Amino acid sequence: MSVISASFFRKKSVLVSAAVVIILAGGVATLAMMKSTSHKEPIMTKWVPHNNLQVDVTRPDVLIESRSLSQLPSDILTLPFLKNTLTEDFVFYYQNNADRLGIAGSLQRIIFEHQLTLKDSLINELLDQPAQIALWRDGKGKLNHFIMVIHRGGLAKMLEPLAHVVVDDSQLSKASPETIRIGDRELPLYKLRYNGQKTLLFASEGDNIVLLSSDDFLFNAQQQAADTTALVNDLLHERRPWDESFAMAQDTDSPPQQRIMLRSSYLAMGYQRFIPAFAGLRLDKNPQGWRSYLELNDRDGSEEASLDFTPVWQAMPSGAGLCVALPLSRRMPAFMLRQSGATPEMAQQIGEQFSGTAGLCWYPQSRLYTPLLVAQLTQTPDASWDDAAATLFSRFIGQPALPIDTVNHDDVHLWQREIRSRYAPYPASQSRHQDAPDQGRFFRASLAHYQQTVMFSLDDALVENATRTLKKNFPPMSDILPAGQKTALYLSPAKLADIFKQETYSSLPQEMEPIFYNAAQTLLYPRLTALAKEPAYAVALEKNCEFGSAPHWITLQWLPL
Template structure:
């Protein structure tokens, strides 16, 4: 079995000879960086369960915490990173050589090259046109942070290169008084030297920040990362830059606050580290035991590890999942955090929260996508295990379902219009009251003394007329408010039967399962009606009721489960994190792209999708199904203790 470790204190498990029916494990050379894709799709699964953001303490305009980057890349030669990623055949097939040239044609990269070229010419610095390219072919660290959409928008590059010694000296001596594109945003001290932080404007809305000292250079993707609202240099950013530029490698190695982060002194050719904040996309409550992922590249081979606490995933869950899935992910679930979320959302499930019924569920969940008729990416199947001591009652699940699954509420449109009219009238009435209050105030005496008797009388009469008109307007608005109240009551009475019908639930017994769903479909035009089904062992939920009905057949042994259909790929004795059928994933992604990019309304994006994606998806579909497992689920000893252990990749024959 192909395994690897990234720390010397965790022994590599001895190889286990495969049985004739056991699929062969895959080396990272074949499947390694699929983890990058995997964790992103796992995040999509977690989206549908619950949104829990991990806290950060930003002190800059970018609203990021510099000490806790979400992704860190340590490279012995940054320029070779795209090339090394493409050593994995599947990525080379899917991405093609375009991946190598994409960032060379990136707008920001080209703008930075232009700025450096102009800076060199106007300040007589004699920098070569290949300066950035030469600098990039060196040891470097890249730190990346998420923005509000969870995309890795912000980054900082720290690099060490001999040519930077001259660059740093020239930057420190530059005079930028009349330069519109390059400005100095502050100065910091590094190893006793005072160096400038330079802001390079790439456009009216985008600017970089650059600092260099000795052989080291730091580049920030956005000036907002180092500045406060007033434009001043942030003290945290100042300390961050000082550490990045320091000669002391040990100090730089402790830059990341996360205890799971490896030291920057690693000697691997390429290392990519991902925090739970990134690959869980802020939904860490459903991935509490996997704190970080790490990928290393050496000598043409990628290896992977997960930083874990004691994993609580119950492998029996795979026997409860319908076969022929495109993608399945299993994860631990911290139900206490889910309870906290329900409390903060003021969910009307008081009885369930008081009895701590959720905590009696097994700390295991799974999510799967399928490509059968009617299945799509917006309708996954969620699976949860119950324990023998489960105290969760039917009325608890009914209350939770009723709160969580709303109708489309089209019948509320007349009510919404009246409510909007009421809000408008309230605002108008408040404005009139303010005007009446102002008119009732006595005029300024000094101003009135300068006026003649007739003009003063005219002013008083005008104010009196305005006050009378405003009082009439006020009464009219109050009458309109009364009419709106009566109209709202009448509309609710008229729609009451329709509202009750749309919000009604149907609870049935189907075999050994209790099922809950809306009596009327929540989206009649799209034939969508979410469904919850449960028995003493398992819970199923999906926006697609046919998918839940398919899952219930697994318990009755009228439909195969995914563990059986995998033909040994899913090991019941190991902790299986992922099961992927690339051919079905390709189908799912293609159908999703067609649905998300209508040809009429989005012709350009649809044309680009139709041009680029078929060949990529065809290459993906050629790959065999595979699974990712952890060999040792209880490698750590305490709730707050984590350890790195290898992720093992198994491929079907």
């Protein structure tokens, strides 16, 4: 797939950012209703930063282990959905990105000007060796911070010529501090400046070299960061300091060709505290292909969540492009409600009937920012529960507040409020409150429950379909999922392609953005067309999986439908 400039997505990101704010406002009331009869507080571990980047060097967001980093982009192309969707341009982009070219160019200049015996292909040789690279998010959520360790026989001799040019070179110099203590020795620490103001720090010992993307890893205010120094020490001595944080300390299998581990706090985009049961995702590449794994947290860390997703799939209307079933914490939502000003009695009354499972689905007839949220109760709620839910809905949904429209009919209890937004589906002419001071397009945010199921969405049509599903008047997602499986994820590439097309073209009106619109038509549309040809899949957990005394990995099964 040809690469589209980042500015291509700027308009789209504005839409999504505004939409996420709306979803957050709407989702608080429903997400906040998931606490069991237990009065235990959620596990809140405060972490004190030990370096200027304010990242925990012992717990990277993403960890890549590779026999050859240079082969990773092409190996990713063999993943399901990607091998027929992406093209060799994807490999070209990551093998020729600005940072790699900048570093290679700087080294080539140093080799040429100082007449060194190093090869111009030094970068390619290093990236073709076994390596680990740990990545952390920056303040904008991008994986811009990294620490990498590379193993290569004869490395010390190969890098020896660089030590002689640091005195008088404009790009390669001693770092500050000039040395780093490894055991009882002081190793020299070098800094390479490339692409203007970017820097790369590195230290080597024996056959190992460690590279850091920033010297802020090494300092906490003006003091040296002891945890980073200890980490570099471990890496240079071929220890594996990140294994324990990814529950891999007991792994004795031979390493695969490629391994990618992603922490759930990175994948969940800020919502991980609601799903502490899921700790991470792992992808392993062997000669037989890719396999995927899910890390389950320990029993206490899962905060009384449930892995019984059957009621969620029975309530979800069919026709979704993407669905995920989640084991939600039964402690955190009530805690957040209390922090938001709800009385302890109201928070407990709302939360004590929720079972600890929920689901989200996105539909092509709706929008990316208006998914359907479904959660289960342990029993049919009484009138006092309804009163408390109505109070919370009125308090948290909609600003400025418009009247709440309430419907109680045929065992369905429904609360709705109009929320003004330029991105909403309904024109002002369809408002039920024509005398409201602020007129404009609006969402009709809806919260409902039918018997033991609670539903919420900014799209009232999805909530209506869910109530019809529960009344057996609309087919549920459970009809198309494999029976007897613990399905956690469903995806239909054809419907996902429709969702992506709708979001792309709605954010790029042809008359206002003709260049980007044409770029989407030329570059993006063919890739989405290829995606739409892929079969639908259900991703299931192991049938007998459960929370244990310690975090552990379980195999994910990809079942074509």
